[in-house]
Amino acid sequence: MTHVVSDSAVTQAPPAEAFPTYPVSWYLFGDARELRNGPVTKELLGRSIVGFRTATGRLGVMDARCSHLRANLGNGCVIGETIQCPYHHWRYGVTGRCVHIPHVEEVPAFARQRSYPVVERHGLVFFFNGPEPLFPLPFFADAEPAEFVRARPFGLVLDCPWWMVGANACDLQHFLGAHDRKLCGPAHVETPSPYARHASAPFAVVGHSLRDDFTRWFGGNVVTLSIADWCGTLMFVTARFRRTCSYGMLTSLPLGRDRVFVRGIVFVRRSRNAIGRQLIDPIHLRVRRFFIKEFLRPDAELATRGLLYRPESLLACDEEMARYFAWLAKASANAVGAGAGAAWTAG
Ligand code: FES
Ligand SMILES: [Fe+2]
Numbered sequence: 001m002t003h004v005v006s007d008s009a010v011t012q013a014p015p016a017e018a019f020p021t022y023p024v025s026w027y028l029f030g031d032a033r034e035l036r037n038g039p040v041t042k043e044l045l046g047r048s049i050v051g052f053r054t055a056t057g058r059l060g061v062m063d064a065r066c067s068h069l070r071a072n073l074g075n076g077c078v079i080g081e082t083i084q085c086p087y088h089h090w091r092y093g094v095t096g097r098c099v100h101i102p103h104v105e106e107v108p109a110f111a112r113q114r115s116y117p118v119v120e121r122h123g124l125v126f127f128f129n130g131p132e133p134l135f136p137l138p139f140f141a142d143a144e145p146a147e148f149v150r151a152r153p154f155g156l157v158l159d160c161p162w163w164m165v166g167a168n169a170c171d172l173q174h175f176l177g178a179h180d181r182k183l184c185g186p187a188h189v190e191t192p193s194p195y196a197r198h199a200s201a202p203f204a205v206v207g208h209s210l211r212d213d214f215t216r217w218f219g220g221n222v223v224t225l226s227i228a229d230w231c232g233t234l235m236f237v238t239a240r241f242r243r244t245c246s247y248g249m250l251t252s253l254p255l256g257r258d259r260v261f262v263r264g265i266v267f268v269r270r271s272r273n274a275i276g277r278q279l280i281d282p283i284h285l286r287v288r289r290f291f292i293k294e295f296l297r298p299d300a301e302l303a304t305r306g307l308l309y310r311p312e313s314l315l316a317c318d319e320e321m322a323r324y325f326a327w328l329a330k331a332s333a334n335a336v337g338a339g340a341g342a343a344w345t346a347g
Pocket of ligand 1 (some may be wrong): 066067068069071085087088090145178289
């Protein structure tokens with residue numbers, strides 16, 4: 001029996017300690033409809049975080065434990081433009097500043113909550129894990145969010161570190177084995193900002209399943225897969241066929257160092273007329289959601305059974321992945337440095 005010994009990857013992938021547990025990036029808080037009946041507290045990024053909507057419709061996302069005696073603001077209520085703590089009725093505005101304490105004239109400086117930049121888009125609430133966004137909430141390149149509608153998100157908890165999720169897309173070796181997609185041209189990788197990495201490559205659709213038969217008939221034999229990865233926690237994936245294009249977004253939420261909750265959100269271009277929006281868009285979304293979810297199933301099954309990060313085991317054929325890890329460790333280290341700045345703790 002012959003053993004082929006490959007060289008190690010040229011780029012040295014960083015040690016696991018180089019990745020923060022909760023990178024500074026945009027995260028999905030949840031569906032905006034959850035906030036219709038008052039504040040909601042969730043355990044996210046190792047903290048309790050509360051979301052609420054004020055009387056005029058502004059959104060607030062902030063630490064849920066009250067700066068007075070740590071009661072949970074999620075058990076309080078919205079009063080006008082503020083959230084009121086259930087315990088002693090201190091009230092906080094969306095910036096996190098306490099604006100009212102019963103029977104007290106002057107609000108002390110410590111009476112404030114750490115608040116997060118927030119954006120509502122497609123009926124979803126996103127927040128940035130830092131005092132100021134390091135980059136605006138991204139979307140598919142050259143696409144206008146208002147021109148798209150989304151499907152119901154699907155989600156799964158994976159037993160692997162959060163930084164393994166984006167690495168999957170750069171793992172050119174796995175596409176044939178896991179997805180029946182055979183690389184048929186050069187891969188292009190660029191880093192347009194310190195926090196974003198774009199990769200794209202053409203693949204032949206070579207599977208024999210009914211799904212792939214349909215894909216070839218409907219879309220064509222070749223697909224160009226492109227992924228824009230932001231800080232390893234937000235990914236915008238397009239699958240461009242000769243006759244059509246699919247849009248899928250992945251958003252991950254680290255649950256500590258070895259588990260991550262990943263949600264997939266499928267988008268389609270909104271129909272131009274009302275009938276199309278009522279009748280065609282919902283069907284279109286269901287079909288695309290089914291195909292994209294099925295495409296990702298092998299990744300999900302592998303990752304839910306536990307994937308390890310082993311930088312020392314990357315070979316020359318894993319070079320693109322090693323480069324991805326090197327970029328991501330740097331991007332998330334930058335992000336932490338900026339996010340943990342004095343403005344947040346003191347402000
Ligand atoms: S614990 Fe919130 S007001 Fe006292
Ligand atoms: Fe994959």
